[in-house]
Amino acid sequence: MRDVRRDFPILSRTVHGKPLVYLDNAATSQKPTAVIDALDRYYRETNANVHRGLHTLSEAATAAYEDARRKVARFVHAARPEEIVFVRNTTEGLNLVAHGWARKFLKAGDVVLLTEMEHHSNIVPWHILRDQIGITLRFLRVNDDGTLDLSDLDAALEGVKLVSFMHASNVLGTINPVRQIADAAHAVGAKVLVDGAQGVLQMPVDVGALGCDWYAFSGHKLCAPTGIGALWGRYELLEAMDPFLGGGDMIESVRLEGSTWAEPPARFEAGTPAISEAIGLGAAVDYLCSIGMAEIQAEDATLTAYALEKLPQVPGLRLLGSAPQRGPVFAFTLAGIHPHDLSALLDEDGIAIRAGHHCAQPLGRRFGVPASARASLAFYNVPEEIDALVTALMGAREMFANVRS
Amino acid sequence: MSVRDMYREVILAHAQDPLHSGKLPDATDCVHRENTSCGDAIDLCAIVKDGVLVDLRYESAGCAISTASASMMTDALIGMTKADAAAMLASFRAFLIEHSELDPKLEELDALEGVRQFPARIKCALLAWQALEEILKKT
Numbered sequence: 001m002r003d004v005r006r007d008f009p010i011l012s013r014t015v016h017g018k019p020l021v022y023l024d025n026a027a028t029s030q031k032p033t034a035v036i037d038a039l040d041r042y043y044r045e046t047n048a049n050v051h052r053g054l055h056t057l058s059e060a061a062t063a064a065y066e067d068a069r070r071k072v073a074r075f076v077h078a079a080r081p082e083e084i085v086f087v088r089n090t091t092e093g094l095n096l097v098a099h100g101w102a103r104k105f106l107k108a109g110d111v112v113l114l115t116e117m118e119h120h121s122n123i124v125p126w127h128i129l130r131d132q133i134g135i136t137l138r139f140l141r142v143n144d145d146g147t148l149d150l151s152d153l154d155a156a157l158e159g160v161k162l163v164s165f166m167h168a169s170n171v172l173g174t175i176n177p178v179r180q181i182a183d184a185a186h187a188v189g190a191k192v193l194v195d196g197a198q199g200v201l202q203m204p205v206d207v208g209a210l211g212c213d214w215y216a217f218s219g220h221k222l223c224a225p226t227g228i229g230a231l232w233g234r235y236e237l238l239e240a241m242d243p244f245l246g247g248g249d250m251i252e253s254v255r256l257e258g259s260t261w262a263e264p265p266a267r268f269e270a271g272t273p274a275i276s277e278a279i280g281l282g283a284a285v286d287y288l289c290s291i292g293m294a295e296i297q298a299e300d301a302t303l304t305a306y307a308l309e310k311l312p313q314v315p316g317l318r319l320l321g322s323a324p325q326r327g328p329v330f331a332f333t334l335a336g337i338h339p340h341d342l343s344a345l346l347d348e349d350g351i352a353i354r355a356g357h358h359c360a361q362p363l364g365r366r367f368g369v370p371a372s373a374r375a376s377l378a379f380y381n382v383p384e385e386i387d388a389l390v391t392a393l394m395g396a397r398e399m400f401a402n403v404r405s
Numbered sequence: 406m407s408v409r410d411m412y413r414e415v416i417l418a419h420a421q422d423p424l425h426s427g428k429l430p431d432a433t434d435c436v437h438r439e440n441t442s443c444g445d446a447i448d449l450c451a452i453v454k455d456g457v458l459v460d461l462r463y464e465s466a467g468c469a470i471s472t473a474s475a476s477m478m479t480d481a482l483i484g485m486t487k488a489d490a491a492a493m494l495a496s497f498r499a500f501l502i503e504h505s506e507l508d509p510k511l512e513e514l515d516a517l518e519g520v521r522q523f524p525a526r527i528k529c530a531l532l533a534w535q536a537l538e539e540i541l542k543k544t
Contacts, residue, residue: 016407336421340443340468340529341412348408357444364444370466371444399409400417400469 018350026376038283068282093216093231108134146321167199172321228277411519475533
């Protein structure tokens, strides 16, 4: 892969006098110049509201916004651009399916199957819906190696109307077998919603090949700005869904007595959307395609193999999860040092990692760790940064160990 | 000041061998507090008799700062009246937030002075004290 680091201005800054080592990509990715420039250009040259004005700027803004939708559709291999609904983030995409589809079509006693490794954003909306309409929640368990326990998938799918799970874990790194689960779910007539927050930057995504019915992801984890994401859905499912928010742009016609709704995706994009952010997402997708998602996947594999060789060399380090199919996300604990202290110490060395429950408290409970440290890499990281992490972990360990003597 | 300076040896020592930790079977009051943003949690239990904190124990899961604060807090407050403990709570909070002088009875907690430079960590140092505040409100 070509040298991509120079594409990301932030990677050349220092933190506390040390070169930034950014290992918090599962929280958010950094942004390439191509994306930053697209935002800048939009506000300098094109800014106007979309789908409303007939003046030059509004037409240009609308064209750019809809062009971004086409780019995102191609990126995930959607059948048509109208299958892409712009949302704020993955969380909103998941909530949109919960409100727009599940609330309409599920009834008391219907089962929604989730997994123990889900992010809170794929648990809490279902808790809310359960409390409102009485659906039943069931959870696939996680094996010790961080893979999903699919040993009795058929039994788990009994009575299930919807399966919702993550493509890749933001803690364990595990990449889940979407196709296998989707096929089994469809065999019992269930629909399949995939949380693509972590998957989308790790590999080429082809929603048709994955076999799911909806796929939600955030732009900011995909080198795009915050505040924009997408929900892909099969068009006939989107057509059947009720709107989530009411307002401008999502209607066909409004009278005082009532309103009729626009076709998807407009039906789900009430109000002025995140125009510049959507255009930024389009620019991010262009940028990633210029590198190639297959190349990015290969780079991730190289970094993953290197990290899996180096991290266990730190005494007292326990990695959570050892799934054979995995991305470059490594949650760990270090004996004798709480993750928050570790994160604070590493920051001193310019190293950014995450510490805490990673919005997956049930998974933490499953592994008996209320908090862990997490280093998560992206294709623009280099092996030397893993070396820097290992050196800093050794240093932190020494500092805490010296107290005992 | 660097992060390393915040981790004074006395803090690390308390964090690794916290005093007064464990269950308190005859507790008259127990409270649970969590820092939702980071997941740090404490269960603080007390035996209160005639307005005196006869004993304090806690079980906690948290960083060195929150653990050391719980350890030093219980060590300083056991045997105090609730009124005195409330005054200590006010003193410690003012010490962290308003940078005022710490009450001499909390001498050892002066080691947490460095936390003041890192606003995100003040809530770690206050976790056990917030649990104490709940205890003091009871009975």
